[in-house]
Amino acid sequence: MSFIKPKFRHPRLPTxxxxxxxxxxxxxxxxxxxxxGHDSISAAIRNACFKSALEPHRIAKVSGIGCSSKMPTYFLGRSHGFNSVHGRMPSVATGASLANRNLxxxxxxxxxxxAxxxxxxxxxxxxxNVNMTYIVANNGCYGLxxxxxxxxxxLGSVSKGGAANPFDGIDLASLAVLQGASFVARSFSGDKDQLEPLIRAAMAHDGFAFIDVVSPCVTFNNHAGSTRSYGSTRDHLDAMPVDFVPVREEIRAEYAEGTSHAVTLHDGSVIHLLKADAGYAADxxxxxxxxxxxxxxDRRILTGLLFLDPNSRDLNDTLELASRPLNELGKDELCPxxxxxxxxxEGLR
Known part of the structure; x- marks a missing residue:
């Protein structure tokens, strides 16, 4: 199987x-x-960057470890990228942002x-308040x-091994709001019409922008009893000594602001989404x-722009750093x- 995309492009692709x-x-x-669903998130990032007319070489992608952290390979192939060690992506992003604020x-x-x-x-x-867009592909399990x-x-979600989870789950969106994040949103990987605009808004935000994206695991969280299931396939296939996931259509959802929508998953189970309405006070x-x-x-998942601080100041402004990126300053400027x-x-004595 080839993993190289063809270089041919239709000459009349829109620009x-x-x-x-x-x-x-x-x-x-x-x-x-x-x-x-992670591939839908990758596509949404790609489309958001295209629609926002960002120069690919002026974008930097950073990630950690996990299925989600493999995603930067699948979009923005002409951009800078750094795959860090597990859980340490924020340090890399902070250092890079301070070194070159123009990316x-x-x-x-x-x-x-x-989490x-x-x-x-x-x-x-x-x-x-590092100036970046931080996207979590959230499936509630360790897919790797x-x-x-x-x-x-x-709480109560049944794992692949059959045990019910005895702990309350950490809600990352609530945590981000509570800890002072200046932009917080949540979406569903199957809701392209909502996710793409949220990503565009996050990239335009001056400061830390967080998006929690519900993106169920099609392989290891698709069994009966999981609250984020795409459905088990083993009960419907002949027993084999290897894991197998048949090709399936991505689940998409389109529904109006201020309404709830029931999304039926591949196994027949249902998740309920609630989209914030236009009158929601995001500040x-x-x-x-x-x-x-x-x-x-109410066992629903609230999606949309959850919080926005219109007066946000990013880390570069807080530290009163030079307006020019630090990596462009010369020796005489860095060593006075x-x-x-x-x-x-003397001023510190």
């Missing part, structure tokens, strides 16, 4: 304001499971990479290690927390000399 086609924002062919930073993570080993770094990324419950798995942090909690109590250093030290 954006910079003259790029959507193909110029493509990456490698995905090796994720067939029907995985657009997109961080892609998962519920394990963010478990990377939780401490995630919290500090929020409080520093056979589907154990992650820290975002819902009310307390109201956002109340709305998210109220939806949780012994007299200036002596003056600084």
């Amino acid at each position: 954006n304001a910079l003259g790029f086609t959507v193909a110029d924002y493509d990456g490698a062919i995905s090796t994720l499971c067939a029907g995985c 657009t930073y997109i961080g892609v993570s998962g519920d394990g990479d963010t 478990s080993i990377g939780m401490g770094q995630f919290i500090h990324l929020i409080r520093r 290690t056979k589907g154990q419950d992650s820290a975002t798995a819902d 009310d942090r307390t109201g956002a927390l109340t709305a998210i909690r109220s939806a949780q109590q 000399g012994s007299k200036m250093l002596d003056s600084i030290n």
Whole structure:
């Protein structure tokens, strides 16, 4: 099987304001499971960058470890990229952002990479208000290690091994709002019409922008009893000594603002989504927390722009760094000399 995309492009593909086609924002062919919602997120990022007319070489992609963190390979093949160690993507993003403030930073993570080993770094990324878009592909399980419950798995959700999760799941959107994030949103990988605009808004935001995307695992969270199931296939196939996921259509949902929508998954189970309406006060942090909690109590998933701080100041402004990127400053500017250093030290006595 070839994993190289053909270079031929239709000569009449539409172009954006910079003259790029959507193909110029493509990456490698995905090796994720067939029907995985993560590929829909990758496509949404690609389309958002194309529609926003961002220069591919002025975008930096950062990620950690996990199925979700493989995603940057599958979009923006002409952009800078760094795949860090597990849970440490925020440190890389912070350093890169301080070194070159003129790039657009997109961080892609998962519920394990963010809510478990990377939780401490995630919290500090929020409080520093690093200017980046941080997207979590949230499926409630560890897909690379056979589907154990992650820290975002819902209370009572049945794991692949048959055990019910005894712990409350960490709600990353609520946490981001509570810790002071200046842009918080949630969406569903199957809702392209909502997700793409949210990503475009996040990239345009001046500060830390967080999007929690519900993206169920088609392989290890598709069994009966899972609250985020795409349905088990083993009961409907002849027993074989290998895991197999047949090709399936991606599940999409289109519904109006302020309404609920029931999404029927492949196994017949249903998840209920609630889209915030146009009258929702997105600049009310307390109201956002109340709305998210109220939806949780009704066993619904609130999606849309949950919170936005219109007066946000990113880390570069908070630290009063030079307007030019630090990686463009010369030796004389970075090293002002012994007299200036002596003056600084004297001021600290």
